[in-house]
Amino acid sequence: MKPFQLTYTAEHSGLLREALGAWGISKRTLASVKYGGGQILVNDQEVTVRHVLEKGDAVTVIFPNEEHGKGLLAEDGYLDIVYEDEVLLIVEKPPLQNTIPSREHPFGSLANIVAKHFNDHGIPSTLHIATRLDRDTSGLVCIAKNRHIHHMISQQQQEKKMKRRYEALVHGQIDKTEFTITAPIGRKNTSIIEREVREDGQFAETEVRVLQNLQGYAHVSLQLNTGRTHQIRVHLAHIGHPLVGDDLYGGKRDLVNRQALHCTEIELIHPVSGEPLIFHSSLNHDMHSLL
Incomplete structure (x- = not known):
């Protein structure tokens, strides 16, 4: 190779x-x-x-060829490719699919399927997922095809040159049109999974724009300015508007069987050409039907 x-x-x-x-x-x-x-x-x-x-x-x-991770099984599966070139892969992740394998879901993750894609096309790289999504969250995922490109994308994220936008359905109507949630996030003492807003947490910032208020719910657009674990979920629950379907943070599952969150847009500068790139994704059918 x-x-x-x-x-x-x-x-x-x-x-x-x-x-x-x-x-x-x-x-x-x-x-x-x-x-x-x-x-x-x-x-x-x-x-x-x-x-x-x-x-x-x-x-x-x-750059030296990278060895595929030995613990990652390459699996057949459908891969919804939005964009691909020598260094970048942008894909759509469906809901209820892990980004990477876990103890509870060791097979069928996006990473397993991308590993097979790399093998089939002779791409000499291990997996570098630059924008990971929770299992329930659907939408765009950015993957780098080598360590150096991943480093450059991470630099863009730190310098806020890379933007990720989401749409969500939340409980309750919101009076404001646009606002920013700035609240530090850390791990909850009683859980290895849950996060919470806490003074000793890491700085976290989420921009919120209300697209429409519905009966008992609001359709919102969100932009992440930082990338903390469960950031959107924790921030929205913190202001009293948890995601619909997010029962970990106070949401109800009466309308949908997963958190109603979708990554609709990724904007970045191509790490080699310097060209500005922007990718869009429509809401998954389950969220679209709710609206």
């Missing part, structure tokens, strides 16, 4: 190590290149990071 590689042009003279850092290649990635069978070439000649670049030099980083 041909290894993944990227080529850059030096814009000015200086140490190669510094140029690689400016291009977003982390020290961890450089270590994997050095010790994992990769190469760094300048004008087609192998060099070390101590090499001094001249303006206009062509720098090629050849």
